[in-house]
Amino acid sequence: MRAQEDFFLNVVVIKDADDIKPCVAGDDKCIIENINTVLAKKYEGDESFGLPKLEPFKMDDIIISQDSTSPLAIHLTLRNPLGYGAKDLTTRKVKGFGKNPDGRHEIIIAAPALTLLSDYKIDGKVLILPIQGEGKANITLVQPVIRIRIDATSRNENGNTFMDIKEFRIECKVKRMIMQFDNLFNGDKALGDNINSFLNENWQEIYAELKVPFYDAIAKAMNAAAKQVFKTIPYNEIFQI
Numbered sequence: 001m002r003a004q005e006d007f008f009l010n011v012v013v014i015k016d017a018d019d020i021k022p023c024v025a026g027d028d029k030c031i032i033e034n035i036n037t038v039l040a041k042k043y044e045g046d047e048s049f050g051l052p053k054l055e056p057f058k059m060d061d062i063i064i065s066q067d068s069t070s071p072l073a074i075h076l077t078l079r080n081p082l083g084y085g086a087k088d089l090t091t092r093k094v095k096g097f098g099k100n101p102d103g104r105h106e107i108i109i110a111a112p113a114l115t116l117l118s119d120y121k122i123d124g125k126v127l128i129l130p131i132q133g134e135g136k137a138n139i140t141l142v143q144p145v146i147r148i149r150i151d152a153t154s155r156n157e158n159g160n161t162f163m164d165i166k167e168f169r170i171e172c173k174v175k176r177m178i179m180q181f182d183n184l185f186n187g188d189k190a191l192g193d194n195i196n197s198f199l200n201e202n203w204q205e206i207y208a209e210l211k212v213p214f215y216d217a218i219a220k221a222m223n224a225a226a227k228q229v230f231k232t233i234p235y236n237e238i239f240q241i
C-alpha cells in the first residue's frame, strides 16, 4: 500500500515537472504550449520562477481625469483593481524569443473575457449626461485579443544570459465592453440602471476614451511580472540557446 502510494506520488510529481518542457529558442510552437501551460496551471503564482498570482491579477489604481471638452468629461478613480480571466488566456502567436534575447519579441494572446473588479468613484459628464457615484465597478472586456510587444536587451552574469526588458507595450482589440457601476447617484436604482444602460449602449465612445489609461495600467502590472520572471530565471534556462 505504502509503496503504491509512493509510486503514485512520484508519477504525479514527474508528470507535473514534465508539463513545462524546455523549448529550443525560437521554437514558436513549444513556446506557445509553455505559456499556455503556465497560464492554465500556475495562475496561483509560482515563487520558484518569480511568477506572481495571476488570478486575480493585482494592478495599480487607475485614475482618469478628462477635461470638459472630451466626450467623457469625467474624473474616474478605480481603486484596488483586480483582473480576472488570466487563467483562460490562450496564446495564439509568438515572435522572437530566439537565441539572443536582444530586440523585439511579440506575444498575441486571447481570452473569452477579462474582468476588472474595483472600487470606483466617478464624477462628471458622459457624452451629455451627468454621472456621479461611488461603489463597486465591474468592467468586462469581451473576447479581447492582446498584442504584447517586448523590447529587450541581454545581460551576462556568472556565465548565464538574462533578458532585461526595456519596453513593454500592449494593444488590445475587443468585441465589446460591458460596464456595471453599482450605487450610482447614492443608490438611486432607477437613475443608476438608466445610466448603466446608456454607458453600455455607447460603449464604443467610452472605450475609445478609456483604453489608453486602462491598458497602461494593465501593461505596467504585466511588465512588472515579466521582469520578475526574467530576473529570476536565466534566459538560457528558459530556452535552449
Ligand SMILES: *[C@@H]1O[C@H](CO)[C@@H](O)[C@H](O)[C@H]1NC(C)=O
Binding pocket: 115, 117, 138, 139, 140, 178, 180
Ligand atoms: C462582471 O460582468 C460580467 C459581464 O456582465 C459578468 O459576466 C460577470 O459575472 C460579472 N462579475 C461579477 C463578479 O459580478
